[in-house]
Amino acid sequence: MDQKTRWNTTGGNAWVEMQDLLDRAMAPFIPPLIDGVAGSVLDVGCGTGSTTEAVARQADRAVGVDISAPMIEAARKRTDAAEFIVADAQSHPFHERFDFVISRFGVMFFEDPVAAFTNLARAGTHLRVIAWRGAEDNPFHTTAERAAKPLMPDLPDRTNEAAGQFAFGNADRVRGILTQAGWSDVELQPLDVESTMPEDALEGYYTRLGPVGMALQEANDTTRARVIEVVRPAFDPFLQNGEVRYTAACWIITANSENP
Numbered sequence: 575m576d577q578k579t580r581w582n583t584t585g586g587n588a589w590v591e592m593q594d595l596l597d598r599a600m601a602p603f604i605p606p607l608i609d610g611v612a613g614s615v616l617d618v619g620c621g622t623g624s625t626t627e628a629v630a631r632q633a634d635r636a637v638g639v640d641i642s643a644p645m646i647e648a649a650r651k652r653t654d655a656a657e658f659i660v661a662d663a664q665s666h667p668f669h670e671r672f673d674f675v676i677s678r679f680g681v682m683f684f685e686d687p688v689a690a691f692t693n694l695a696r697a698g699t700h701l702r703v704i705a706w707r708g709a710e711d712n713p714f715h716t717t718a719e720r721a722a723k724p725l726m727p728d729l730p731d732r733t734n735e736a737a738g739q740f741a742f743g744n745a746d747r748v749r750g751i752l753t754q755a756g757w758s759d760v761e762l763q764p765l766d767v768e769s770t771m772p773e774d775a776l777e778g779y780y781t782r783l784g785p786v787g788m789a790l791q792e793a794n795d796t797t798r799a800r801v802i803e804v805v806r807p808a809f810d811p812f813l814q815n816g817e818v819r820y821t822a823a824c825w826i827i828t829a830n831s832e833n834p
């Protein structure tokens with residue numbers, strides 16, 4: 575399934591349905607993303623708009639762009655302090671130049687990352703984005719697929735650099751992409767965020783999101799029950815006092831563009 579289809583169907587719909595849980599789980603990423611961000615701001619892959627809403631409180635103007643129509647519909651319901659566009663950020667002709675281009679986990683899904691960041695270098699002056707480090711650094715996020723693999727052998731391999739959650743794990747590759755795309759002063763700083771969710775939200779999380787969640791949307795009841803039986807105990811190491819606790823291993827990536 576290509577990214578546009580994914581985010582306009584099962585993937586995007588799941589994010590809309592899980593919006594409250596994801597907003598809470600990902601709130602700790604907002605301060606490092608928007609601290610000092612001012613002027614006009616483009617939020618790339620803004621999803622249901624929580625970061626766009628947050629930055630709109632401090633910026634002169636905030637615009638969120640996302641390829642997912644259902645997610646932008648949810649973003650528009652969230653706030654009218656920002657503008658939202660349904661478009662592919664890889665190629666959309668942004669007709670203005672923003673002071674900042676920001677993103678929380680919205681830039682790893684580009685099929686042609688150099689072309690996408692070349693387009694974004696035309697769209698803005700300062701880049702600040704948060705992306706995941708590699709799958710090996712984020713064992714919580716691969717727990718479900720590792721446990722379910724014997725039952726679901728066709729789950730995608732996410733240890734490579736294909737478009738997806740972990741595409742930006744390799745710092746040298748990211749530096750190369752941004753430099754080729756015309757960005758300068760490229761810096762990647764590790765950002766480790768201690769994250770939580772209530773234990774009773776865990777089943778909804780792995781049965782709706784990620785590769786296992788996506789595959790379960792098409793599975794029959796028997797497979798679904800067997801997968802839950804195998805996957806649920808695999809998360810035991812992350813449970814503490816009624817909460818799920820894990821470290822989110824990310825990069826905060828900054829760069830500048832002088833592209834007029």
Ligand SMILES: C[S@@+](CC[C@H](N)C(=O)[O-])C[C@H]1O[C@@H](n2cnc3c(N)ncnc32)[C@H](O)[C@@H]1O
Nearest residue numbers: 581619620621640641642662663678679680683
């Ligand atoms: C992991 S979600 C993050 C959403 C949001 N930034 C957040 O933190 O809540 C990734 C987002 O990137 C969007 N996306 C993927 N490819 C895109 C593209 N080419 N152009 C614009 N948005 C894209 C998806 O639709 C999705 O909303």
